[in-house]
Amino acid sequence: MNFFIKLQDKISEFKLQINYMKKFPKIVFIGSTHFSLFPLKELYMKQYNIVGIITSPDNPLHKKGESFSPVKKYALENNIPFLQPVNLLDDSFLKNLKAWNADIQIVVSFKILPQKVWNLPKMGSFNLHASILPQYRGAAPINWVIINGEKRTGLTTFFIEEKIDSGKIIFQKEIEIGKEETAGELENKLKKMSGSMIIKTLEKIMKNQIKLIDQKNINSFKYAPKISTKDCRIQWNDPSIESIYNKIRGLSPHPAAWTLLFFNKKKFVRFKIFIVKKILKKHSIPIGLIFISSYEMQISVKEGFISVVEGQIEGKKRMNIKDLINGIKINKNLFVL
Template structure:
């Protein structure tokens, strides 16, 4: 099939590579236009834009999706299908361009976790499994008819980074299977049950702050969900301490939630509502990301000190 690919972040790259190596023809790759970055204000592509140029694909920078010249350029390609991965909400004028329609891949088992942050919310809620869904895009976000789905196990040590990597690899295979089925006319569309829908809104700054008065499991899941970005945080010695990896300790604490409950040469734990949470990997404001053992070398804290 003749395809136009649309995407921005790194998670879309394995899918673009899989399509590039398949028997489908990529007519163009749409991604946000390069933006000036850094002190030198040099133009920087999105992850997808950078890959498209490396693969010598027809890169189409997108500023406004409502721009008529942009829409005319897409129409001139005469695509059979748009494949969309973590891009933007497409206006009706663009959705009407491809002859077959537009396929999106979503990192949850729809209708669960509709929205911008399905991976993070699955981890926040302590899910043991999640999945990926290919579906036909409609005007309302993440509501279109389902094409194919695949379940993915969430391991105890998974964080947002590792689970995203799993999604990217499995998503590439699922997209190819979806396109092959569409080409052969072998896919049966399945409507979503809106009564079963749950929301996965964008992660806000407020959601990143740790509340030590809740259980160690809830805090541990928050750390997993927000690692490696943007990072769950607390305050320590007047500085922001981002926490990227933790371990639930099966030990009670005699300290109040939010106090240092264990302090050794290479270890530190914080008291929670139901026990203790050992802190393993951190980024203290003004320093680099490091193991807690290394961070403790330059810290002057005492057991019982308040955190938060």
């Protein structure tokens, strides 16, 4: 008898959960990166009604050996339907997307959507962007805020419109950037905020509590374009040590700032630099010379020295400076270009 009572209780509890989920709008989640994964997990764990996921196609040539996105992996683990369109305007893809009959689409870290996709749900499509828009529109806001020496950044949700990152703002949250913080550390901080940002935005939309801010009414803005390999090269003759320091931490750990290191037998190798300290000091030493002790590598710049804490010489793994110095077994006639 007790068994049947417990079973009925479980069935009732399950029905309540089903009804609870049904009060939420039908959501299509669109994303591909590890950053996307955080808000997706938050939505799923809080039992929002995710009817499907759009993520990037598999890439068997991916450098880390992962042929598909972390978002696809999560969809497979939790039996969530997903689509991986090569072409977002493909008729077959659009037909399958329409069949989900989503009320709203949530986009986090994905490529540009055509109007036929973002304009489909009746409640619209909103995007999460890793900056305080309209500042740092573009592909690499986390890197550029640090490279440019900003003191604050944050997250913005906005309704998607035709122009990239220019739609009406729904919700924003600001945070401080640490003086020594790298792009990787800042990204982790923003990831942890992203889930609650998505939930708050969704709740505001559902309750019709949004007060949209038109970006056209905000005059000043900066761009955050995609970073090329050329952008990552360190300019040691930069007159500002702060600028060099910000560039290195703004590109760490990915895509990583680099320089050419005069290594051995008149050979230059690529040298990635991840973590540094800045030493302000007047001197008359030529720029780019390297001074090595048993535990330290200092590179001369106009306003002092950049002390390397972690780096990676081409063909070797990332190391702390002590191991790196032991590995090169050279302590003089070294310089960078």
